[in-house]
Amino acid sequence: xxxxxxxxxxxxxxxxxxxxxxxxxxxxxxxxxxxxxxxxxxxxxxxxxxxxxxxxxxxxxxxxxxxxxxxxxxxxxxxxxxxxxxxxxxxxxxxxxxxxxxxxxxxxxxxxx
Amino acid sequence: xxxxxxxxxxxxxxxxxxxxxxxxxxxxxxxxxxxxxxxxxxxxxxxxxxxxxxxxxxxxxxxxxxxxxxxxxxxxxxxxxxxxxxxxxxxxxxxxxxxxxxxxxxxxxxxx
Numbered sequence: 001x002x003x004x005x006x007x008x009x010x011x012x013x014x015x016x017x018x019x020x021x022x023x024x025x026x027x028x029x030x031x032x033x034x035x036x037x038x039x040x041x042x043x044x045x046x047x048x049x050x051x052x053x054x055x056x057x058x059x060x061x062x063x064x065x066x067x068x069x070x071x072x073x074x075x076x077x078x079x080x081x082x083x084x085x086x087x088x089x090x091x092x093x094x095x096x097x098x099x100x101x102x103x104x105x106x107x108x109x110x111x112x113x
Numbered sequence: 114x115x116x117x118x119x120x121x122x123x124x125x126x127x128x129x130x131x132x133x134x135x136x137x138x139x140x141x142x143x144x145x146x147x148x149x150x151x152x153x154x155x156x157x158x159x160x161x162x163x164x165x166x167x168x169x170x171x172x173x174x175x176x177x178x179x180x181x182x183x184x185x186x187x188x189x190x191x192x193x194x195x196x197x198x199x200x201x202x203x204x205x206x207x208x209x210x211x212x213x214x215x216x217x218x219x220x221x222x223x224x225x
Binding site: 034036041042043044045046049089091094100101102103104105106 | 117146148153154155156158161169171203205213214215216217218219221
């Protein structure tokens with residue numbers, strides 16, 4: 001069956017450290033994978049998109065990698081800050097040309113000062 | 114600034130009531146989506162639409178219907194609300210050029 005999985009346990013790290021979140025998928029062949037941030041009671045906000053032919057993408061303190069052989073994406077936040085505390089969702093395209101996204105359950109990140 | 118708005122942030126309804134959730138986007142996007150989000154289950158797609166008057170079932174369409182009469186507006190209808198439809202409902206839009214989703218703030222629906 002098709003699955004997209006993120007670590008359901010919360011990730012607690014110290015301010016200034018690098019946070020690494022994992023997204024694994026099975027039985028999909030996505031053309032791209034996306035990462036979103038969601039704060040409590042709010043809708044998700046898009047952060048980064050990485051395509052299947054890209055290994056790595058960066059945006060300020062964020063870095064995403066995409067390994068289609070391992071069927072895995074890693075999301076890194078360097079020099080983390082308490083304001084980075086949120087739930088992070090990965091999503092991949094469920095079918096071509098419709099923009100339909102399939103989401104993981106999300107990983108909650110807590111950055112302690 | 115791009116915007117997706119939803120008609121209510123919080124809504125309380127009774128079992129059996131007909132419920133309308135409205136979503137409006139101002140980005141001229143072709144695609145619009147309705148998700149529900151529940152603890153432990155994540156975001157699940159209910160319905161989506163890739164054009165006016167077009168609709169496609171998502172993963173959990175049972176008990177819901179949708180309407181898209183205008184490009185900017187996508188409505189989710191609960192024909193007869195039930196307690197298991199208590200959830201956070203999120204609308205999103207996306208364009209052919211911008212394939213990521215722009216989400217609304219969500220509607221937290223409670224069915225008593």
